[in-house]
Amino acid sequence: MSVTLKEVAELAGVSTASVSRAFTDGASVSASMRARVRAAAKELGYLPNALASGLTTGRTKLIGLVADNFHNPIFLEVFDRFTRGLQGRGLRPLIVNLTDETDPATSVTLLRQYSVDGVIVASSTLPPTFARAFRDAGLPVVHTFGRRSADTAVDIIGIDNIACGALAAETLVHRGYRRIAFLGGPERATSTQDRLTGFLRASKGAAAVSHSFARAYSFEAGHEEMARCLATGLAEAYFCGDDVLSIGAIAAVRQAGLQVPEDVGVIGLNDMEMAGWSTIDLTTIRQPVGPIIDASIARIIALLQDPSARPEVLTLPCHLVERGTLRR
Amino acid sequence: MSVTLKEVAELAGVSTASVSRAFTDGASVSASMRARVRAAAKELGYLPNALASGLTTGRTKLIGLVADNFHNPIFLEVFDRFTRGLQGRGLRPLIVNLTDETDPATSVTLLRQYSVDGVIVASSTLPPTFARAFRDAGLPVVHTFGRRSADTAVDIIGIDNIACGALAAETLVHRGYRRIAFLGGPERATSTQDRLTGFLRASKGAAAVSHSFARAYSFEAGHEEMARCLATGLAEAYFCGDDVLSIGAIAAVRQAGLQVPEDVGVIGLNDMEMAGWSTIDLTTIRQPVGPIIDASIARIIALLQDPSARPEVLTLPCHLVERGTLRR
DNA sequence: ACCGACATTGCAACCGCTTGCAAAGGGGCT
DNA sequence: AGCCCCTTTGCAAGCGGTTGCAATGTCGGT
Numbered sequence: 001m002s003v004t005l006k007e008v009a010e011l012a013g014v015s016t017a018s019v020s021r022a023f024t025d026g027a028s029v030s031a032s033m034r035a036r037v038r039a040a041a042k043e044l045g046y047l048p049n050a051l052a053s054g055l056t057t058g059r060t061k062l063i064g065l066v067a068d069n070f071h072n073p074i075f076l077e078v079f080d081r082f083t084r085g086l087q088g089r090g091l092r093p094l095i096v097n098l099t100d101e102t103d104p105a106t107s108v109t110l111l112r113q114y115s116v117d118g119v120i121v122a123s124s125t126l127p128p129t130f131a132r133a134f135r136d137a138g139l140p141v142v143h144t145f146g147r148r149s150a151d152t153a154v155d156i157i158g159i160d161n162i163a164c165g166a167l168a169a170e171t172l173v174h175r176g177y178r179r180i181a182f183l184g185g186p187e188r189a190t191s192t193q194d195r196l197t198g199f200l201r202a203s204k205g206a207a208a209v210s211h212s213f214a215r216a217y218s219f220e221a222g223h224e225e226m227a228r229c230l231a232t233g234l235a236e237a238y239f240c241g242d243d244v245l246s247i248g249a250i251a252a253v254r255q256a257g258l259q260v261p262e263d264v265g266v267i268g269l270n271d272m273e274m275a276g277w278s279t280i281d282l283t284t285i286r287q288p289v290g291p292i293i294d295a296s297i298a299r300i301i302a303l304l305q306d307p308s309a310r311p312e313v314l315t316l317p318c319h320l321v322e323r324g325t326l327r328r
Numbered sequence: 329m330s331v332t333l334k335e336v337a338e339l340a341g342v343s344t345a346s347v348s349r350a351f352t353d354g355a356s357v358s359a360s361m362r363a364r365v366r367a368a369a370k371e372l373g374y375l376p377n378a379l380a381s382g383l384t385t386g387r388t389k390l391i392g393l394v395a396d397n398f399h400n401p402i403f404l405e406v407f408d409r410f411t412r413g414l415q416g417r418g419l420r421p422l423i424v425n426l427t428d429e430t431d432p433a434t435s436v437t438l439l440r441q442y443s444v445d446g447v448i449v450a451s452s453t454l455p456p457t458f459a460r461a462f463r464d465a466g467l468p469v470v471h472t473f474g475r476r477s478a479d480t481a482v483d484i485i486g487i488d489n490i491a492c493g494a495l496a497a498e499t500l501v502h503r504g505y506r507r508i509a510f511l512g513g514p515e516r517a518t519s520t521q522d523r524l525t526g527f528l529r530a531s532k533g534a535a536a537v538s539h540s541f542a543r544a545y546s547f548e549a550g551h552e553e554m555a556r557c558l559a560t561g562l563a564e565a566y567f568c569g570d571d572v573l574s575i576g577a578i579a580a581v582r583q584a585g586l587q588v589p590e591d592v593g594v595i596g597l598n599d600m601e602m603a604g605w606s607t608i609d610l611t612t613i614r615q616p617v618g619p620i621i622d623a624s625i626a627r628i629i630a631l632l633q634d635p636s637a638r639p640e641v642l643t644l645p646c647h648l649v650e651r652g653t654l655r656r
Numbered sequence: 657a658c659c660g661a662c663a664t665t666g667c668a669a670c671c672g673c674t675t676g677c678a679a680a681g682g683g684g685c686t
Numbered sequence: 687a688g689c690c691c692c693t694t695t696g697c698a699a700g701c702g703g704t705t706g707c708a709a710t711g712t713c714g715g716t
Contacts, residue, residue, distance in 0.1 A: 333672060333673060344672090345675075348673060348675085349675095352674085355675095377673070379673095380672035381672080383672080383673075383674090384672085384673050384675080385674065385675095
């Protein structure tokens, strides 16, 4: 089927070992040998077989990329950057779509079978134990968008959720909103809890603070939860768990005949690409997706080099992006 | 590092061949042997190494998934369905992000090195020659969202772009719009050309028909192109190349102080998830993404069985989804 | 001319698993 | 009991590369 090392060796009249070395940087080969082999290889259209080489070296250059949020537009950016970033460094992403199951066991099994060199878990909702399962299986792992837990068992790269919650509350209070509310993502997610903590802590200046949770990070969930708020008691401004939730919430407000930002203010989190579209024009807290992902890739590469490195937690700063859903 | 076949064989007191067979369905093994091996395997936590097995069988169960539209929200659905669909059938997607290069050579090289069993090219803008390059390299390939070309060299699964263009024109004419326009995606894409052909062919009833092209499938491009139309001469209704383009176009219309659908009608194509959000509420032509992807997966699997099967072109029907950007 | 150090190359075992082939075992039948 | 056939198992040779070790060649120095 495809050309093998041996055929190249025969054509070049050298041993297979030399051919192998000619394709390995830093190997002990003379320049002439390298040229000779390369020429023969080119003539035959030879391509080294990554699987075979992975089998002997124990390195496949495959990185498992595990995610559970395939419906959130922010994922477009996350995904684009991860795939490009990994490709650019000679690594290949092997995707695991967790949409229907959140038990780590199957993912671990799957990725181990393919001998991935490392794993990136990209999710703000999966529990710390999820990422840990990979480490327990001996795989280097980075939990991107993760949140620090009591015992830092794996590397975590993300944002400071408490600070984000605080920033949101401060922003609302500072804008003169008196009755403010937290409309969070799924209640179980530790990120949600942290944001709420920060939000409450920094909302001292407000007259009233309430909070509730949407069942998922989706338009419908945001819409539903805001509809519930409209029925039970409306605040002047809401900090929503993410941009999609915000958009759903805004839709509900408008359907009730109220205006944003005149009657109700909304601030989101993420700053996904479409938050900036003039049709949406969402005021939100920007999560530095690019830097987070770059750091994650850098970290996983460092772990490939030295798998025993101590896990670290890296949090990157978020900042406010002012648009049209909060009054000045 | 990890447990191997040999270790299981030793523990079970059998040959490695038997262990291998115990993990292969349909192999010639007795039930008792299978049970015995399974027990030993479980005790050791053995997992078959997919790479090693791929090396000997020539089957890796890896499918290359090549795409170039990582910024379009429709991609969320495409991607979610592909990854789930492939996973569900025991195949693993190996992603290639084409965002910055559209030369097939590197992708082909890359995927061949990893010995993928087959390739799915998911793009409506890549030329037929792109997918062909994989076939020429001996890889089974399906071009999803592709468009039939003169000589059908690879399998194609998508929509009938001519019919879509016609459906759009008919819909506009039928709604009483007199001066209608085609605001297409990138001009080079054959899909764009086909849609224009269909659009023109079916717009006999209109008083005036114009057309122009956006430089990409993006919000900005749609906004820009519509701004140009506003400046040069506005039609009563537009058929945009896709939903994102439509949203950009609508934004431009509104920014000019005009109303949609009162002053200008807009109809998109795709029916991505957010087109249905009440904030967007876009009238559009639904592209049956689910069926297209299911068919693509089924087809690639068929090709794995019989790589010599003659290429086929499968087009699935689109239909109108009425929402709020076209008058009744 | 001789010796040692160093750079290159080839040999061959091995990475973990599959599979054709032959040997062994187990019936059923005459 | 003897024979044939079918099922089950083990042997061993790969799949395509990598790499430790030994062999060879080269070169400078004395």
